[in-house]
Amino acid sequence: MEEYKNELEQLAVLGELSERLSKMNPVDAANELVEWQDKDKLLLVFRLLGKDHAAAIFTYLDKDLHRYLVEGISNIEMNDLFRRLALDDAVDIIEELPANMVNMILSSTSPEMRSAINRALQYPEYSAGSLMTVEYISLFETMTAGGAVDHIRKIGLDKETIYSCYVTGPTRKLVGAVSLRRLILAEKDETVGDLMTKGVVYAHTLEDQEEVARKFQEYDLNAMPVVDNEDRIVGIITIDDIVDVIEAENTEDFEKMAALHPSDDEYLKTGVVKLARNRIVWLLLLMISATFTGAIIGYYQGLLDGAVVLAAFIPMLMDTGGNCGSQASTLIIRGMAVGEIELSSWYRVLWKEFRVGVLVAAALTSVNYLRMRFFSSLTYSEKTPKDRVEFVVTITLFLTVVLAKLIGCALPMLAKKLKTDPALMAAPMLTTIVDALSLAIYFSIAAALLSL
C-alpha cells in the first residue's frame, strides 16, 4: 500500500517535470535532462513529451543519453523519432553510436531514410558531404514565383531550410539559386529563371569543411549547395552547421599550438588516460629536443665553470626569445587561417617582422641594460667583469629577439608551403628552436668576449 502510494507520487512528479520541459526551449530542456541523475525515469518522461518537442530535445542530449534512449525505445518509436529529426542531426547522432545500435536504427527506419543516412555516413569525416543534408528545395527555371512558393508550401515541412532554394537543370545539374525572400517579394508570374542568380558558390562533396567554412565567411552566405563529380546537386550545407565547424577548427588550432593532440571530446567527459595520451607524444618530443638545448650548455660546461653568473641570464634569454617567437608565429598562423595572409606575400611578412624585431629588440635591450646596470644582486668575478657580461647579454638579447621574430614568421609559412599544418608543425617546435639558437649565440659571444 505504502509502495503503491509512493509510485503514484513519483508519477505525479514525472508528469509535472514533463509538463515543465514541454514549455522550455529544447536546448534548456536537454541541458536539464543531461544533469538529471535518475536515468530510470528518463524514458518515461521522454514518452510523456509531445513527439516533435521530444525529437527536438533528443537532438541536444549527449552521447550517453542518446545511447540510453536508443536502447530503451521500440522500433516503431525509433522510426518515428528519427523521422522527426533533421537528417544532418540524425547522422551526427548515429556517427557517435556503436555499430550494433547503428544497425538497429537503420533497420527500424524507413527505406528512404535508411538510404539517405547510409549515403551521408559514407562521406569522409570533416568533408562537405558529411556536413550536408539532402533535404533541400529544388526548383526549375520554368516555374513562376507563385508556383514555386506553392511548391515550397507543399513539400517544405520536411526540408532543413526553405529559405535558400536551388534551381536544377535536366540532369539535376545546379544552374542557379533563388532565395525565398526573392520569390515572396517578386510578382507571382515572374519566372524562377529570371529571378535566380547564376554563378552560385558551391562546394564539392569531398571538400574539406574548413575550406567550406572559409567560403561561407568570404561570401557572407547562409546556405551553400554541395555537388558531386558530375556537378549535380546532392545536398546543402546551412550556416548553423558552419558555426560549429568554425568553433571546432579554432579549438583544433588552439590545441595544436599548445602541443596537444586535437580531440573532439569534451574535457570533463574525457578519461584521465586519454587526456594523458593526447599530451604525452608532443611532450616527449619536445623534452627530447630540449635536451639538445641542454647539450649546448653541456658543451660550454668548461666555460661556465668559474663563470656561473652567466647561467643567471639563461631564463630571461630563453623566455624572451620564446615569447617574441610565439607572438610572431601566432599572428602569421592566425592570419593565414582567416585568409588575411597569403604565401605569396612571404617577403613582405619577413621584411615587416625584421623591422618590428629591430624596434622591439631596441626597447627590450635598453630596459634590460638599465636593469642590469642599476638593479643587480649577482656576484661578478674577475673572469666575468660586470660590464663585459652586460655587453654579452645585451648583444645576445638583441640578436635573439630579431631572430625569434624572423623564425616565428618563417616557420608557419614554410609549414604551409610544405603543405603541412602551420599550427601543428610550427607552433610547438618554435620555442625549442629559438631556445637552442639563443643559447648558442649567448655562449659563443661569451666565449669570444670573455677571457675564459
Add this chain to the structure above:
Amino acid sequence: MEEYKNELEQLAVLGELSERLSKMNPVDAANELVEWQDKDKLLLVFRLLGKDHAAAIFTYLDKDLHRYLVEGISNIEMNDLFRRLALDDAVDIIEELPANMVNMILSSTSPEMRSAINRALQYPEYSAGSLMTVEYISLFETMTAGGAVDHIRKIGLDKETIYSCYVTGPTRKLVGAVSLRRLILAEKDETVGDLMTKGVVYAHTLEDQEEVARKFQEYDLNAMPVVDNEDRIVGIITIDDIVDVIEAENTEDFEKMAALHPSDDEYLKTGVVKLARNRIVWLLLLMISATFTGAIIGYYQGLLDGAVVLAAFIPMLMDTGGNCGSQASTLIIRGMAVGEIELSSWYRVLWKEFRVGVLVAAALTSVNYLRMRFFSSLTYSEKTPKDRVEFVVTITLFLTVVLAKLIGCALPMLAKKLKTDPALMAAPMLTTIVDALSLAIYFSIAAALLSL
C-alpha cells in the same frame, strides 16, 4: 589627337571592366578592385556599375577605398548609395571613417537613415546594440498567417532579414517570434498569436557580443531580437554577423594567449610601429618577471659554482614545465570559452589534472631517466656524482610536471573567478610562474641532496 585616341581606348577598357565586374559575385568584384592599383579610374568604373551591385561591392571594399569613394562621390550619390546598404553594414563602414567624413555622410543621407545610424553609433563597441540592425519585420498577434505574409511582401524589401519575424505587444514589447517558414507553411487564416513561439531567446542592447555569440551557438539560432531596458524590441542580430564575431573573438584569444595586445587590424595593413607597440608591453613585463627566475639562479650562484653540470638540465626542466602548463591552461581556457567547463566544477578539473599530471610525469621521468643513464655527454665531478644528479633531476621533473598541470588549470579558473579574462591573465604569465617554481624546486633539492 593621339591623346584623344588613348582616352577612347581607356574608356573602352573601363567599360569592359565594369561589365565584367557586374557579372561577378560582389565579394570577388570587391577583391579585384582592392587589388587594382589605378585609383583614378575607380570612381568611373564604380559609376558604370548598376547601383545595387555597386552598393553590394562597396560593402566589401577595404577602409582605404571606402574613404576614397566617399570623398569622390556627390551628396546625391552618397544618399543613394547608403540607402542601398544594409544598415549594419553602413554603420560598420562609417565607424572606420574619420569624423569629418562621417559628418559628410550623415548630412547627405535622409533624416530617418541619419537617426538610425546615429543611434547605432551610440552603442558601445562590441555590444549587442552596435551589432544589431534596426531593419526587422514586426508583427502583431492578431494578424493571420496570410495577412502577415502580405505585410512582409509589402515592406520586406528594406529589411535585413524577412525569415525571422518578431511579434510585439502594445508598447513594442517583445512577446514572441515566428519564422517565415512557419507562416508560409501554415493555413492562411491561422493567427500569428497561435503560430508564434513564446519565451524567445533575446539579447540586451548593452550585452557583450561574445555573450550573444554564445547564445546563438547554444540555441542554434539564425537571428536574435535585441531589447532595451524596458524590454522593447529595438533591433535584431543575424547569424552572418555572429560568424564574424566568433572569428574576431577567437583571434583575440589567440593574440592574448601569445602575449599580444589584441588588434582588429589586418597584419599586412598594420604599420611596423603599431605592430611593435602591440607586442612590447607584455614582452617587457614578461622579461622583467623572467629576471626573477634568473635571480633564483643568482641566489644559488655559490651552489652552482663547481656544479655547473646542473645548468645543463635547466632548459629541459623549464621547457617541459612550460609545455605541460600551457597544455592544461589551453584546454581550460578554451573549455571555459566554449562553455564546456563551468567554474563550479573546479574541484573536478583540479583532481583530473592532478591524475593526468601524475601519469604524464611518470612517462616523462622514465624516458628522461633512461636518456640520462645511457646517452649523456656531460662531465660529472666528485661533488656532483652522476647518479645523485640524475636522482635530483628526476624528482624535480616529476614535481614540475604535476605542479605545472595544476597551476595551468588553476590559473585560468582563478582569473575567471576574479572576473578578469583567462586568456589574457593566465596564459602569458604561466610560463614565468612555472619556470620560477621548477628552478626553485631544482636548486633546493640539489642543495639538500648534493654535498655542495
